[in-house]
Amino acid sequence: MDDIFAIPIDDKYLLYAPLHHLTALVNRPALAQLEASLQADAPAHPALQPLVDRLRAPGEPVPMARTGPLTDPLFLGIIPTRGCNMACRYCDFAAPKQSSPVMSLDLARDAVDAYFDLLAAAGQTRGEVHFFGGEPFCAETAVHFVVEYAAHRAAEHGIAMRFEATSNGLYPAARGQWIADHFDTLVLSLDGPAEIQNAHRPTPNGHDSFEIVARSAAIFSDAPIELVIRACITQETVGRMPEIAAWITHEFLPGSVCFETLTLSPLAEQHEMLPPDPWEFALNFDRAAQILGAHGIETVHSTASTRDCRATFCPVGRDALIVSPDGWVDACYLLHEDWERSGLNLRIGRLDSGRFAIHTDALQDVRALTVHARPLCADCFCRYHCAGGCHVNHDTRGRPGEYDALCVQTRLITLAGLLREIGQGELAAAWLEDRAACAVSAGQPSDRLSRIEAV
Amino acid sequence: MMAGHARVTLECPEHLRWVQDATCVWVVDARSGAAHCLSGTDAAVWGWMTMAYPYDRLVELTGLLLNLPPAEAEQHLAALLQAWIAAGLLEIRAGAL
Numbered sequence: 001m002d003d004i005f006a007i008p009i010d011d012k013y014l015l016y017a018p019l020h021h022l023t024a025l026v027n028r029p030a031l032a033q034l035e036a037s038l039q040a041d042a043p044a045h046p047a048l049q050p051l052v053d054r055l056r057a058p059g060e061p062v063p064m065a066r067t068g069p070l071t072d073p074l075f076l077g078i079i080p081t082r083g084c085n086m087a088c089r090y091c092d093f094a095a096p097k098q099s100s101p102v103m104s105l106d107l108a109r110d111a112v113d114a115y116f117d118l119l120a121a122a123g124q125t126r127g128e129v130h131f132f133g134g135e136p137f138c139a140e141t142a143v144h145f146v147v148e149y150a151a152h153r154a155a156e157h158g159i160a161m162r163f164e165a166t167s168n169g170l171y172p173a174a175r176g177q178w179i180a181d182h183f184d185t186l187v188l189s190l191d192g193p194a195e196i197q198n199a200h201r202p203t204p205n206g207h208d209s210f211e212i213v214a215r216s217a218a219i220f221s222d223a224p225i226e227l228v229i230r231a232c233i234t235q236e237t238v239g240r241m242p243e244i245a246a247w248i249t250h251e252f253l254p255g256s257v258c259f260e261t262l263t264l265s266p267l268a269e270q271h272e273m274l275p276p277d278p279w280e281f282a283l284n285f286d287r288a289a290q291i292l293g294a295h296g297i298e299t300v301h302s303t304a305s306t307r308d309c310r311a312t313f314c315p316v317g318r319d320a321l322i323v324s325p326d327g328w329v330d331a332c333y334l335l336h337e338d339w340e341r342s343g344l345n346l347r348i349g350r351l352d353s354g355r356f357a358i359h360t361d362a363l364q365d366v367r368a369l370t371v372h373a374r375p376l377c378a379d380c381f382c383r384y385h386c387a388g389g390c391h392v393n394h395d396t397r398g399r400p401g402e403y404d405a406l407c408v409q410t411r412l413i414t415l416a417g418l419l420r421e422i423g424q425g426e427l428a429a430a431w432l433e434d435r436a437a438c439a440v441s442a443g444q445p446s447d448r449l450s451r452i453e454a455v
Numbered sequence: 456m457m458a459g460h461a462r463v464t465l466e467c468p469e470h471l472r473w474v475q476d477a478t479c480v481w482v483v484d485a486r487s488g489a490a491h492c493l494s495g496t497d498a499a500v501w502g503w504m505t506m507a508y509p510y511d512r513l514v515e516l517t518g519l520l521l522n523l524p525p526a527e528a529e530q531h532l533a534a535l536l537q538a539w540i541a542a543g544l545l546e547i548r549a550g551a552l
Contacts, residue, residue: 105516107517121520144503144508144516145516145519148498148520149519151499152496152499152520155494174506175506178505182502
């Protein structure tokens with residue numbers, strides 16, 4: 001009964017057991033019978049017995065924190081610089097854009113060497129390098145070197161490599177083509193058609209960025225690289241999500257589109273930019289997803305993916321080794337100052353003479369940052385997917401069920417996605433239109449079947 | 456694609472086409488159909504040359520890649536460029552190697 005959830009959808013309930021890979025829409029009497037049967041270990045009505053049998057069978061293990069020695073890092077993260085060549089009006093990165101240090105090539109080589117030594121010692125056959133910023137391609141020599149050097153070391157060790165980067169797309173066509181030729185995945189920030197992109201993401205001298213970024217997106221669309229378009233949605237653009245989705249299908253060929261909501265920052269407030277209303281975001285996310293889905297494009301919201309069960313939302317806790325330009329090894333690519341503000345220490349070591357000097361205690365502390373340590377998420381049906389979201393920007397120290405806007409949009413999008421997975425698309429669309437019904441679903445303090453009052 | 460220092464400027468002949476494959480860079484002579492598969496260090500240097508790095512930077516990158524001191528890295532790079540010139544993958548636009 002532990003991880004079986006039931007969420008009201010109008011006059012029905014969505015029964016969801018993520019560890020059993022079971023989703024079903026049932027009415028209230030059926031839910032009561034199910035609960036009674038599971039509780040008493042008694043037979044159920046024949047129509048319900050298959051569900052009961054499935055729920056009594058062992059599910060997949062509860063996702064837990066990693067343990068043991070560091071032998072299987074999620075990836076090597078490289079932050080070539082914190083600098084950036086754009087001046088996004090909502091930027092929440094406090095690093096200097098023009099004067100941030102750039103990773104030296106010696107340090108970059110040390111990072112790659114340390115990573116491959118670790119992989120080889122553990123007998124791993126796959127490796128991944130992810131680049132973060134600022135804008136990583138502002139320090140392009142470091143990127144060019146790391147990619148070629150990592151490929152060289154991978155060939156020596158017989159290791160299959162993947163390269164991924166998060167980028168703003170503001171560069172000459174030749175750089176875009178090089179990225180398209182050498183990377184497996186590129187997460188490109190592009191907020192929408194020209195007037196949205198230019199209003200949100202101008203260059204530092206106030207010029208428009210759209211044409212150059214759209215050209216990069218077109219280069220990536222024509223290449224075998226997996227393109228992920230990441231669009232930041234504000235209160236002003238939330239109603240245009242379906243239009244943004246349709247525009248993307250006409251112009252580009254991404255594998256997926258990731259819609260994320262604006263994170264409030266002093267700069268965003270200065271420009272009077274606000275996050276969208278969570279219900280409006282969920283409603284328009286679903287509409288956009290139908291448009292993109294019709295073209296074979298997946299629509300993603302980072303906390304609402306039900307693809308797998310996980311104990312932590314992001315690389316934090318999964319042994320990612322993210323090297324900053326000054327040689328520190330961190331579990332998170334966000335700024336040190338931002339973790340500290342949230343009372344976290346995500347520093348796990350340092351590069352020392354070409355090896356990772358990892359502090360075991362710090363690694364264990366970071367690994368322990370799982371959903372099990374996030375009280376707000378204790379009774380939420382999304383706990384093994386969202387896992388509480390960003391450790392730095394989402395405060396989950398509140399009491400179970402006291403959901404905030406991020407929780408509400410995650411819950412609504414996840415519910416709509418689950419309904420569509422079981423062929424209840426019409427119900428999902430109608431339910432999402434009904435704000436009051438969504439408020440009931442999203443506001444249920446505990447989703448655990450054993451604690452549903454209606455039962 | 457050009458690489459130059461005080462003595463020479465090199466460029467890729469117009470009839471050559473190249474493409475990055477999963478494991479190598481294919482360089483094809485569109486006139487003769489001859490194809491060269493560049494892998495390992497050769498592919499890395501070719502890739503950096505396509506980004507128009509100056510010669511000194513290429514020496515530095517090659518040295519880091521192969522863990523060679525600058526003088527040996529320069530020797531290695533010069534030999535590679537000579538081989539590519541001989542194979543028709545590069546041609547001298549100005550100066551002498």
